[in-house]
Amino acid sequence: VLFLHDLDYLNRTDYAFIQSLSERWRVAAPSHPGFGNAPLPEDFDSIEDLAYFYLDFLREHGPLHLVGAGFGGWIAAEVAIRCTHLIRSLILVDSLGIKVSDRTTSDIGDLFVVSPRELLEMCWHDVEIGEREMALPSPQHDEAELVQLLTGRRTAALMGWNPFMHDPKLLRRLARVDVPSLVVWGASDGLVTPAYGRAFAAAIPGARFAEIGAAGHYPYLEQPAAFVDVVRNFLSEVP
Amino acid sequence: VKAYFFTEMPYPYVPEEVERALGSSRILVPNSYCDPVEMAELYNQYLDLYEYADDLGLDLMLNEHHETMTCLNSAISVTAGALARRTSGANIVLLGTPLPHRDNPVRVAEEIAILDCISRGRIISGFVRGVPTEIHPSNTNPVLNRARFEEAHDLVIKAWTTPGPFDWEGRFWNYRYVNPWPRPYQQPHPPIWITGSSPDNVPWVADRGYVFATFLTPYDWTSSLIDIYKRRCAEQGLPAPGPDRFAYLGMCYTAETDAQAQAEGEQLLWYLRRVRHPRFNAPPGYVSPLAQARSILGAAGKGYADSYETLQEKGIVMVGSPDTMIERIRTLYERCGVGHLLMMNHAGGMPAHQVRKSLELFAREVYPAVRELGATESQRAEQSVGLRSL
Numbered sequence: 001v002l003f004l005h006d007l008d009y010l011n012r013t014d015y016a017f018i019q020s021l022s023e024r025w026r027v028a029a030p031s032h033p034g035f036g037n038a039p040l041p042e043d044f045d046s047i048e049d050l051a052y053f054y055l056d057f058l059r060e061h062g063p064l065h066l067v068g069a070g071f072g073g074w075i076a077a078e079v080a081i082r083c084t085h086l087i088r089s090l091i092l093v094d095s096l097g098i099k100v101s102d103r104t105t106s107d108i109g110d111l112f113v114v115s116p117r118e119l120l121e122m123c124w125h126d127v128e129i130g131e132r133e134m135a136l137p138s139p140q141h142d143e144a145e146l147v148q149l150l151t152g153r154r155t156a157a158l159m160g161w162n163p164f165m166h167d168p169k170l171l172r173r174l175a176r177v178d179v180p181s182l183v184v185w186g187a188s189d190g191l192v193t194p195a196y197g198r199a200f201a202a203a204i205p206g207a208r209f210a211e212i213g214a215a216g217h218y219p220y221l222e223q224p225a226a227f228v229d230v231v232r233n234f235l236s237e238v239p
Numbered sequence: 240v241k242a243y244f245f246t247e248m249p250y251p252y253v254p255e256e257v258e259r260a261l262g263s264s265r266i267l268v269p270n271s272y273c274d275p276v277e278m279a280e281l282y283n284q285y286l287d288l289y290e291y292a293d294d295l296g297l298d299l300m301l302n303e304h305h306e307t308m309t310c311l312n313s314a315i316s317v318t319a320g321a322l323a324r325r326t327s328g329a330n331i332v333l334l335g336t337p338l339p340h341r342d343n344p345v346r347v348a349e350e351i352a353i354l355d356c357i358s359r360g361r362i363i364s365g366f367v368r369g370v371p372t373e374i375h376p377s378n379t380n381p382v383l384n385r386a387r388f389e390e391a392h393d394l395v396i397k398a399w400t401t402p403g404p405f406d407w408e409g410r411f412w413n414y415r416y417v418n419p420w421p422r423p424y425q426q427p428h429p430p431i432w433i434t435g436s437s438p439d440n441v442p443w444v445a446d447r448g449y450v451f452a453t454f455l456t457p458y459d460w461t462s463s464l465i466d467i468y469k470r471r472c473a474e475q476g477l478p479a480p481g482p483d484r485f486a487y488l489g490m491c492y493t494a495e496t497d498a499q500a501q502a503e504g505e506q507l508l509w510y511l512r513r514v515r516h517p518r519f520n521a522p523p524g525y526v527s528p529l530a531q532a533r534s535i536l537g538a539a540g541k542g543y544a545d546s547y548e549t550l551q552e553k554g555i556v557m558v559g560s561p562d563t564m565i566e567r568i569r570t571l572y573e574r575c576g577v578g579h580l581l582m583m584n585h586a587g588g589m590p591a592h593q594v595r596k597s598l599e600l601f602a603r604e605v606y607p608a609v610r611e612l613g614a615t616e617s618q619r620a621e622q623s624v625g626l627r628s629l
Contacts, residue, residue: 113519114518137531137535138535139536143532143533143536146528146532147528147529147532150528151528153524154523154524154528156523157381157522157523157524161378161379161380161382162378162379
């Protein structure tokens with residue numbers, strides 16, 4: 001299993017969902033280039049640069065199950081529309097990346113502009129869990145950790161500022177995905193709503209959609225047990 | 240020290256509770272609060288003030304911002320065009336054209352060349368990155384802001400100096416035929432000014448011999464940036480820059496007496512006291528992650544929230560009788576060595592008759608005493624350039 005992480009997230013391996021999945025599968029959860037301490041190659045400036053980076057990774061380590069969350073979900077989708085030969089299945093979790101509504105309606109919350117409090121309320125069913133788990137750039141982090149988080153935001157902005165966190169052609173190209181696919185969504189996600197998640201699932205041939213209750217944008221952190229159940233059930237049926 | 244009149248062309252009629260409720264004086268305040276009939280009055284009043292400053296023998300400075308009540312000059316070439324025709328002696332500093340936010344740098348080269356021709360060579364072309372709050376109105380990538388600035392700058396300069404047509408296949412812009420008509424009146428091109436408030440871009444400016452301008456920075460901050468410029472010149476084997484290579488923008492108001500200047504000049508603080516838009520002030524990647532981390536952890540800002548007295552101690556606000564103003568400008572010159580003083584001599588709802596009175600007093604009683612400050616030193620620096628080239 002290759003897990004592609006989201007924004008505002010400290011890429012730790014001791015999260016419960018990673019531990020649980022590791023009991024059954026070998027899990028790789030790398031930091032994307034330009035996130036955390038991973039350097040961003042000089043000429044990387046678009047989501048497709050990350051897609052090709054992971055296509056190279058697949059060539060070396062595939063075939064595997066590809067899981068992407070949030071911004072990482074967008075990368076995973078961009079990987080899958082290019083080539084699925086080394087992808088056994090695709091799981092998108094509260095993913096960014098598509099444009100659904102009309103041209104005067106944004107689908108994705110303005111995560112760089114809203115206040116930390118508003119972002120927590122947008123992204124978590126239980127804001128208290130969010131305060132503990134969400135890695136927002138605030139003074140409670142030390143300088144080194146802040147630099148890591150801000151580096152990730154910088155890279156996400158570099159690749160997803162305009163159009164905002166989506167690729168206008170992705171929705172149509174999702175029709176190319178020809179591996180078993182699951183779209184998982186936190187029922188209380190206010191950054192990208194479950195309706196947006198359903199549009200994602202509808203665009204991928206044969207994709208299933210699963211909603212996780214009492215969870216927001218990070219269901220794997222807010223309801224790890226329920227999240228792992230959904231993923232495990234899906235993966236156990238993948239040939 | 241050369242003096243320039245500047246107003247940001249504010250719209251002072253938005254009720255304060257509106258911006259407080261929205262938490263911002265920029266971007267979020269609905270434009271339904273801006274009455275075009277009032278704006279017609281204001282634009283004409285502001286342009287009249289510029290023309291009056293020209294009559295008094297002052298130079299002029301314009302700037303550009305977007306989606307903000309603090310500055311309704313959202314198209315600097317348009318107002319510069321109005322002034323190019325209606326003024327006769329003044330240099331007109333565009334400070335500046337926000338290069339990273341413009342879609343077409345060749346069009347920028349054309350606009351400024353037209354202005355330079357109409358004014359018969361009175362244009363000073365400032366280029367700016369745009370403050371962070373400019374990112375959202377143009378929706379250009381904050382991470383690429385500096386890279387776009389540099390490529391647009393290179394293309395504009397080449398468009399002015401290389402006979403066209405030529406090809407440009409850059410990172411952000413591609414053209415098969417760059418060949419703008421007209422060329423600038425000043426050859427090879429108008430003087431270039433660049434703004435900055437951190438050490439980041441100072442070497443880039445120094446290497447090109449451009450004028451470096453800081454806005455509303457305290458004395459020590461200003462002089463430390465100027466020192467970086469001078470050190471860079473020394474390191475690169477460039478001639479020592481004279482005061483005419485440095486500009487400072489301060490809030491200025493001259494009145495008959497100190498007491499009157501203190502009372503009337505306090506209106507300038509309208510600009511500093513607007514609600515500061517924290518949400519729009521730190522777009523990701525506009526500054527380095529390290530610089531942003533340090534500002535989250537509480538690094539000091541420019542101090543716009545300081546008291547009226549502190550702002551005066553720092554040199555950001557200069558108000559007083561003519562004698563006091565002479566003293567203040569001498570202090571600025573002695574502490575920082577700047578040869579251009581950009582006077583924000585109007586803000587908020589300050590009535591036009593007060594601005595006129597202040598400018599008139601300045602021109603008659605202050606300017607003659609400070610005008611020559613630094614002039615000889617600049618000439619000396621110019622001569623040493625000449626000697627070196629011999």
